[in-house]
Amino acid sequence: MDSRSTPDQADASRRAFLKSTLALGGAGLAVAAGTRTAAAEGDPKITELQDWNRYLGPGVDAAPYGLPSEFEKDVVRRDVPWLTADATSSVNFTPLHALDGIITPNGLCFERHHGGVAEIPPQDHRLMINGLVDRPMVFTMEDLYRFPRENRVYFLECAANTGMEWRGAQLNGCQYTHGMVHCVMYTGTPLRNLLNEAGLKSSGKWLLAEGADASAMTRSIPMEKALDDCLVAWKMNGEALRSEQGYPVRLVVPGWEGNMWVKWLRRLEVGDQPWEQREETSKYTDLLADGKARKFTFQMEVKSVITAPSPQAPVTHGKGRTVITGLAWSGNGTIRRVDVSLDGGRNWHAARIDPQSFPKAVHRFYYDFDWDGSELLLQSRAMDEKGFVQPTKEALRKVRGANSIYHNNGIQTWHLKTDGALENVEVS
Amino acid sequence: MDSRSTPDQADASRRAFLKSTLALGGAGLAVAAGTRTAAAEGDPKITELQDWNRYLGPGVDAAPYGLPSEFEKDVVRRDVPWLTADATSSVNFTPLHALDGIITPNGLCFERHHGGVAEIPPQDHRLMINGLVDRPMVFTMEDLYRFPRENRVYFLECAANTGMEWRGAQLNGCQYTHGMVHCVMYTGTPLRNLLNEAGLKSSGKWLLAEGADASAMTRSIPMEKALDDCLVAWKMNGEALRSEQGYPVRLVVPGWEGNMWVKWLRRLEVGDQPWEQREETSKYTDLLADGKARKFTFQMEVKSVITAPSPQAPVTHGKGRTVITGLAWSGNGTIRRVDVSLDGGRNWHAARIDPQSFPKAVHRFYYDFDWDGSELLLQSRAMDEKGFVQPTKEALRKVRGANSIYHNNGIQTWHLKTDGALENVEVS
Structure with a gap:
């Protein structure tokens, strides 16, 4: 295969490559940790031309103010009808x-x-x-x-x-x-x-x-x-x-x-x-x-949550390489550290905080790990620039009792099951 | 007037205040540099209840994916039909x-x-x-x-x-x-x-x-x-x-x-x-x-432009306190300095660069000044972290000739007229 190809040559070389790997039974393809190689199966989504490769799409006058792709239509704000009496309040x-x-x-x-x-x-x-x-x-x-x-x-x-x-x-x-x-x-x-x-x-x-x-x-x-x-x-x-x-x-x-x-x-x-x-x-x-x-408990205290995987964002790829991500924030300023636990708070691992953020803004964190397919209890715990650490819900209740509605910054737990589904649970 | 008031008392006190200032012929209101005090004229927009103060608006189920206010309907992407042959390219x-x-x-x-x-x-x-x-x-x-x-x-x-x-x-x-x-x-x-x-x-x-x-x-x-x-x-x-x-x-x-x-x-x-x-x-x-x-002139060089006032964003408030704002960016990294000229590049004033930005991102700059109502030639000029300075269009043409289409990072001029309208002009 020539190291430089035109798009047409590329199509030809793509087919040739896929044929040869199929001939090798996939031996030419390393299946790296958790990364599936669709090509090994001769996936027609890459071997065959798709409609969007051939036909012109809508032009620049289609949407003066743009909207998300139709394939993202489930990514919307949602309410919980029984929470409040009336949509206007x-x-x-x-x-x-x-x-x-x-x-x-x-x-x-x-x-x-x-x-x-x-x-x-x-x-x-x-x-x-x-x-x-x-x-x-x-x-x-x-x-x-x-x-x-x-x-x-x-x-x-x-x-x-x-x-x-x-x-x-x-x-x-x-x-x-x-x-x-x-x-x-x-x-x-x-x-x-x-x-x-x-x-x-x-x-x-x-x-x-x-x-x-x-x-x-x-x-x-x-x-x-x-x-x-x-x-x-x-x-x-x-x-x-x-x-x-x-x-x-x-x-x-x-x-x-x-x-x-x-x-x-x-x-x-x-x-x-x-x-x-x-x-x-x-x-x-x-x-x-x-x-x-x-009264006048104005400030929002240090808090974090794992946003994915979570009950609405299950693990669909099976075991292997898995990204845990979430948000952390504090009314005190910046987030200094986020830890992630896979076992309901017994052991903690330092998460990676994405560097582009600001004081009193949310911070994005990641924890990359290899999931062995077993049940896990996922938690995150943030610490802010003043040294305040996000408490457990249990610790919060000890101080504030059971009557509160506001200012719950307790540690959240998601129960990851073997099939990749998650559920909101509490651990004590 | 009590220093604490309920909303109803506030309405009453607002009317009382406006009456008293009207009685004083506005003498109780300082007209600060460039800031009009509508109250001095007994503006019904503040003295009288408006519809939106009384009637419930749409609820949270109105827009699962939100859109801009109807009053912002002119803030859209626009094309220039004669620039290209076909909306799909x-x-x-x-x-x-x-x-x-x-x-x-x-x-x-x-x-x-x-x-x-x-x-x-x-x-x-x-x-x-x-x-x-x-x-x-x-x-x-x-x-x-x-x-x-x-x-x-x-x-x-x-x-x-x-x-x-x-x-x-x-x-x-x-x-x-x-x-x-x-x-x-x-x-x-x-x-x-x-x-x-x-x-x-x-x-x-x-x-x-x-x-x-x-x-x-x-x-x-x-x-x-x-x-x-x-x-x-x-x-x-x-x-x-x-x-x-x-x-x-x-x-x-x-x-x-x-x-x-x-x-x-x-x-x-x-x-x-x-x-x-x-x-x-x-x-x-x-x-x-x-x-x-x-060929392969990949990098975008240091550049800036005044975004407002500009031909589509005229000065409508007359003379006095005026905000000039714009964007500066460079493929080399961060913007170290932006200068603004009011006289077509003869004299330059240091603009204020808003601190929340990142390398290879746009930077927002401001220059606040008192407009005396005279004609001005507005320009901005950026310098990046490697010391590159945005050139004049004239300097660019000397080096690159008149055949170019791409990579024009020349200094832009807006002609501000006495009525607040602006026009795209060149100065030499």
Whole structure:
């Protein structure tokens, strides 16, 4: 076979090669660890021309705004109908089991809204700053676009993510147990730029952020955080915010619970104490065993989950070379280490953390191993830059009791069975 | 006004505040540099309840795979019908003027294909390695998924990007002059992993990459590059590659011209010299003034462009505080510096480069200034980590003549007029 060939010659040489290997009974092909060589079987998918090798496909005018392949139609956000009463105050989940890397595509970022999706013409939107400021102000979107901009990749996690797991393994899929997290690049202006424009009074210690949707979501934010790394953002992953993510403008509160990232942001009021709104008192508080509730538990703690294999992403290739992958994140900043266990937490192996990530963004980890086909109990455990280590669910329950919904960062277990199927289980 | 208010109180206090400022004739509102205060005019968009403040919007089951707001319907890929004969061998352009940050959303990544978009069922796709290897192999997609994975953010620029500008300012919009570049996070396995699996013979110096589409795109790649940072990639921005970007698998050749990033990758042949295929001889070569053509000019050189303001993104806010933003990139690695000129290259000002980027990815830059309303000639000029500086178009033509189409990295000029409109012009 000539070392250089035209496409036609290549077809001919491909057939010749395949014939010769077939003649050798596959002896010319090394079956490397876990990698099947379809050629050894004279696979017509490579020996014969396929339709897509011959016929012209759709042109560049087919999709001005592109969509995923029809073969990916199962990779969508999904809700759990019995979880909430009403689709307009409900949640759907990011299909983490089918994704990789650290960027969540905008079309797959989970949704949580309390009064449905507000559709606001950007030219009609206003953002007001009032309260303890020298100069109360109202901004149009065009006003906001004139402030200095920053771009930052951050995870957003709903405080209720993994909430159903407080009372044991319940939802059989990583999308449902952990899919209230996404991670995108935001473009906006630091919140401090707007507050400085209005002129903060020294008595201004708290900020109330209010949304323009029908739920009028309101949350109190300490001024120290507001002046630190919060953004008023109007783009995600390069394009305008999606409507369900607060178009035309939302608050970004890095590392803190998603409910505070007020969408459709219309008002920022500066005060001297928190407002004790519904969503920070009757909701988004942590009820302890003694009946007392912790409030203002804003930060999302160190957490990780194996996204594949997982109940919705079974092992279909049989034993041999296997990739375990997952996500780790922490409101404290970067992830320093992720360990993976194959035996329910008895022995731990250091996972490889992909280097391209950022503080308060998700980190992608991998653990490559040879599966011997036996049953395994898969777990991951993350440690963040401040040395905090993700706890077991058992350890969490000892401290927080059984009444909690929010802030479950416990270690998740997937039971891998001999047939490659997986199930959500708990080990103790 | 109480420093803490309920939403209802807030509505009341907002009205009171607006009334009082109106009573003061706006004197209570400082009109900061360039920031209009709509409140001073008693804007009903903030004083009165809007529909979206009252009525429930669509719920979480409305869009399993989400799309942009209806108000963003003009942010789409666009083609230039007269540029190419046929939509199946044509190009459309990323709307750079409407984007920000460094991530291009998958639906807006420009398309260039030579035989239309191949739609390949992933279970029917095969990737073959043959030629100067010890063990010729054929991989299914599932085989590929078992190799160790990496995630990397890279720009992809078509060699013909800005090609129409070789003969002077022609296309009136950044989307058309520079929109054959995009930047996403890829997930895949280093190409070297597959080559090592097949076992490279020491005589293997070049690689032929072949696509499975009807154009059977073929390009020769030096083995040194193939073993360095190339990826065989199956995901972009977390989800499966889009069909128009090579679903289910493409080659990623960081920093090198987009045509080499073979889509629908079906074959890798190892040889001892380049193949001299059509797309690396009659096309994708640089015809010099003396009639000779340079071939294998693979690398994309240091380049930048102001994306806004630009002809499709005029200044609509009048004079005062103005944000100039753009992109800079280089096949050599990172961008060390970007300068912006307001007067056609006489005086230069250091732009601010947003810190969250990566080598061989686009970098986002900003220059904030007060526009006095006069006519300006806006330019940007990038310098990369190896010290290469983006040249003027004039300097490029002196070296390369007037016959070129590819590899135009010259400095672009936008003429900003007093009414805020912009035009593509050349200065000398």
